[in-house]
Amino acid sequence: MSDSATHNDRLFAALLLLLAIGFGAMALAMHVPFAYDPLGPTAFPLILSGALAVMSIALMLRPAAGTGLPGGRVGAQLVGVLIVLIAYAALFTRAGYLASTVVAMIVLARIFGATWVKAVVSGLALTIASYGLFVWALGIVLPVGSWLVY
Amino acid sequence: MFDFMIHGFDVALTPLNLGLALCGAVLGTFFGALPGIGPINGIAILMPLAYTLGLPAESALILLAGIYTGAEYGGRMSSILLNVPGDAGAVMTTLDGHPLAKKGLAGPALGLSAVASFVGATIAIIGLTLFAPLLARVAVMFGPAEFFALMVFAFASMSVMMGHDPLKTGIAAVLGVMIAMIGVDSSTGVLRYTFDMPELYDGIDFVVLIIGLFAVSEILLMLEQAARHGVTEMPAVGRVFVKFKEVIACRGAILRSGFMGFLIGTLPGTGASVASAVAYTTEKRINDRDNTFGEGDMRGLAAPEAANNASAVGSFVPLLTLGIPGSGTTAVLLGALMLYNITPGPMMFSERPEVAGGLIASLYIGNVVLLLLNLPLAGLFAKVLTIPRWVLVPFVALLAFVGVYQLHSDPIAIYTMLAVGVFGYVLRKFGFSLAPVILGYVLGGLAEVNLRRALAISGGSPDVLWASGISIGLYIAAVALLVAPWLLARYWRRPRASKAASAS
Numbered sequence: 001m002s003d004s005a006t007h008n009d010r011l012f013a014a015l016l017l018l019l020a021i022g023f024g025a026m027a028l029a030m031h032v033p034f035a036y037d038p039l040g041p042t043a044f045p046l047i048l049s050g051a052l053a054v055m056s057i058a059l060m061l062r063p064a065a066g067t068g069l070p071g072g073r074v075g076a077q078l079v080g081v082l083i084v085l086i087a088y089a090a091l092f093t094r095a096g097y098l099a100s101t102v103v104a105m106i107v108l109a110r111i112f113g114a115t116w117v118k119a120v121v122s123g124l125a126l127t128i129a130s131y132g133l134f135v136w137a138l139g140i141v142l143p144v145g146s147w148l149v150y
Numbered sequence: 151m152f153d154f155m156i157h158g159f160d161v162a163l164t165p166l167n168l169g170l171a172l173c174g175a176v177l178g179t180f181f182g183a184l185p186g187i188g189p190i191n192g193i194a195i196l197m198p199l200a201y202t203l204g205l206p207a208e209s210a211l212i213l214l215a216g217i218y219t220g221a222e223y224g225g226r227m228s229s230i231l232l233n234v235p236g237d238a239g240a241v242m243t244t245l246d247g248h249p250l251a252k253k254g255l256a257g258p259a260l261g262l263s264a265v266a267s268f269v270g271a272t273i274a275i276i277g278l279t280l281f282a283p284l285l286a287r288v289a290v291m292f293g294p295a296e297f298f299a300l301m302v303f304a305f306a307s308m309s310v311m312m313g314h315d316p317l318k319t320g321i322a323a324v325l326g327v328m329i330a331m332i333g334v335d336s337s338t339g340v341l342r343y344t345f346d347m348p349e350l351y352d353g354i355d356f357v358v359l360i361i362g363l364f365a366v367s368e369i370l371l372m373l374e375q376a377a378r379h380g381v382t383e384m385p386a387v388g389r390v391f392v393k394f395k396e397v398i399a400c401r402g403a404i405l406r407s408g409f410m411g412f413l414i415g416t417l418p419g420t421g422a423s424v425a426s427a428v429a430y431t432t433e434k435r436i437n438d439r440d441n442t443f444g445e446g447d448m449r450g451l452a453a454p455e456a457a458n459n460a461s462a463v464g465s466f467v468p469l470l471t472l473g474i475p476g477s478g479t480t481a482v483l484l485g486a487l488m489l490y491n492i493t494p495g496p497m498m499f500s501e502r503p504e505v506a507g508g509l510i511a512s513l514y515i516g517n518v519v520l521l522l523l524n525l526p527l528a529g530l531f532a533k534v535l536t537i538p539r540w541v542l543v544p545f546v547a548l549l550a551f552v553g554v555y556q557l558h559s560d561p562i563a564i565y566t567m568l569a570v571g572v573f574g575y576v577l578r579k580f581g582f583s584l585a586p587v588i589l590g591y592v593l594g595g596l597a598e599v600n601l602r603r604a605l606a607i608s609g610g611s612p613d614v615l616w617a618s619g620i621s622i623g624l625y626i627a628a629v630a631l632l633v634a635p636w637l638l639a640r641y642w643r644r645p646r647a648s649k650a651a652s653a654s
Contacts, residue, residue, distance in 0.1 A: 008580065016321065030341075033338075036337055037605055039601065040338065052328070064317070064318065064581060078370060081369065082370075082568075089551070089561060104544070109541070112540040114540035119540065122541050140202050141559075142556075
């Protein structure tokens with residue numbers, strides 16, 4: 001266990017403690033006009049907030065193996081994958097299933113180490129095969145794309 | 151009292167349902183064998199697609215149960231051939247399975263594990279058939295106070311049994327309960343943790359949560375594994391067979407592990423990982439006279455395989471009788487049941503016998519199908535392991551997107567899934583496991599509802615919580631579980647740590 005690993009764990013535990021405090025504060029701030037049961041909607045969240053606070057302090061005192069987030073090349077790739085997934089989500093209903101999926105599949109394959117040729121071939125194959133499976137075999141309605149249909 | 155089983159076989163033996171059991175078994179084995187996917191991801195990804203088929207509830211459940219047991223079968227392939235466990239339950243399989251494969255015995259190892267899995271699962275299915283209706287009769291007497299006590303017991307058993315770090319397991323479970331708090335409080339209409347976003351009024355949907363936590367975080371995690379490991383050399387599989395003599399030599403290990411796996415599986419919150427670890431260490435203690443365990447001993451492979459399949463079936467006991475999932479994977483199955491508006495619980499055996507009976511009957515059938523499928527076709531399934539990540543990852547992403555989209559037809563659900571995925575990824579990177587999060591989400595919501603209901607009935611007096619023998623028994627069991635590991639460590643000297651365990 002390196003020092004940086006325990007340092008990472010302490011940092012994460014501190015974030016969890018902040019979450020616990022925020023969670024509890026939001027529970028206290030809730031406006032409850034009436035409740036049919038003696039506990040009401042805030043008691044259970046307060047218990048959770050307390051439990052998380054105690055456990056995160058315990059973790060700070062006794063940090064264990066946590067590797068933390070990757071940096072360097074993997075970190076950059078991670079950001080790349082997230083951007084692709086968010087863009088895929090944004091384009092999914094707008095550009096339609098076929099167009100958005102082809103692009104997302106090709107870029108993802110590239111990030112995961114495929115050559116351009118392999119990425120384009122597998123991207124096209126996955127898109128067409130999945131479209132056939134979903135639409136014709138399973139009868140799923142996939143977005144045509146709001147940009148394409150008026 | 152076994153009328154439901156006759157009814158169940160009537161349901162399961164219709165051509166449609168037989169076909170679905172076969173489909174589920176094949177799909178499950180395929181997804182379980184995919185490197186990095188494993189049983190829980192496989193079910194999470196396939197569940198929404200199964201829903202779109204518009205099948206009746208019992209047929210959909212049969213399909214999903216086939217996928218579930220198939221995935222457990224498929225998960226062992228990467229353990230044996232690549233030394234990469236598909237999920238936590240398969241870790242023990244690598245200890246003797248991979249050394250066997252390296253000795254050139256990959257075929258016999260796969261064959262033996264198929265037979266051991268079959269016997270273990272069969273023991274557990276018989277146990278389920280006998281035990282579940284009995285427990286359902288007891289469970290009918292459960293009121294809100296007893297259910298709350300049961301949740302306390304489940305959380306205790308989860309924190310002791312799941313994962314190697316009880317503190318992190320506990321934190322993960324509490325985070326899961328916190329996620330369950332999001333949305334409109336059903337009894338007062340108060341908005342909790344919605345941040346004034348109408349999309350959050352209904353809370354975070356179970357399917358979105360599962361797919362985000364498991365599939366999306368897996369995609370992000372695979373990036374790193376791809377960079378680190380690169381391509382792994384796969385040993386030749388050869389013909390998959392196992393000599394009768396070898397199975398007989400392992401009979402003690404298989405039978406003991408099958409029983410133990412079933413019992414451990416029935417405990418709420420404990421799954422295949424505990425069962426296979428307990429089975430392996432027990433067999434090692436009984437049989438390891440020549441230090442062959444860890445070097446490729448057949449019994450060291452048979453024991454965890456029998457146990458993890460038995461516990462996979464055993465975790466159906468609390469799911470079907472009490473409505474609480476026994477493991478992360480059955481929590482996902484619970485989500486599938488809820489899609490069909492079926493609330494599993496004690497009444498299911500009397501009110502929906504076609505569902506309870508059909509499911510159990512299909513487990514018998516699926517298990518035979520899997521054995522017949524796996525002996526001749528294991529070599530073919532093993533090819534799945536060589537699928538490169540640049541095909542696998544886009545494929546998983548596509549299934550996750552389509553699955554969530556077609557349940558909600560709403561891009562917001564996809565963004566939520568991605569956010570949950572990043573959250574799950576961060577947790578995994580900091581050494582938390584995700585199964586407690588999903589169990590916390592399910593059990594925590596139930597715990598709150600039952601606690602508040604119990605106190606509403608009693609008018610606020612907390613005495614109602616420990617008024618019945620069942621509740622008191624559950625609290626005592628919970629305390630015993632929490633204290634037991636400490637007592638064991640103190641008074642029962644552990645045998646010297648195994649080479650394989652200390653190396654991992």
